[in-house]
Amino acid sequence: MSSTPVFVQTPKIVSLALTNATTEQALFTAAAAEKVVAVIVTSSEAGAIIVKLSYTRGGTAYFMTAASVAAGSGINGTAATTDLLASTLIPGLPIDNDGQRYFFLQSGDVLNATAVTAHSSSTIHVTVIYADF
DSSP states (O other), X not given: OOOSOOOOSEEEEEEXXXXXXXXXXXXXXXXXXXXXXXXXXXXXXXXXXXXXXXXXXXXXXEEEEEEEEOTTTTXXXXXXXXXXXXXXXXXXXOBOTXXXXXXXXXXXXXXXXXXXXXXXXXXXXXXXXXXXX
């Protein structure tokens, strides 16, 4: 173990528009050890939908959480975006020195999102903020 602090090397952001298929869609594949600090969902859908977050390691998918995303979430000026790392959804996540909830992915892990609820042609965006270490 080293007493030398490790700092973010490459901050990143990725967004994915979920299709109407109810299958997992890859948000990104971890190229190195990654610290995920935000997973945000917006929806222009007329009704609420459910979005699931999971990761795949070694060919096995591991479910993390799911959330009901309100109609117009983050789009209509009334319903807020949905935070998939909220303490009510994943209460066991650690909190870093900046007060952010986070989790780590190993190199090769794939972070996935799924629109569990079928939706119209409206846009469901999942945005992830993360960083290499």
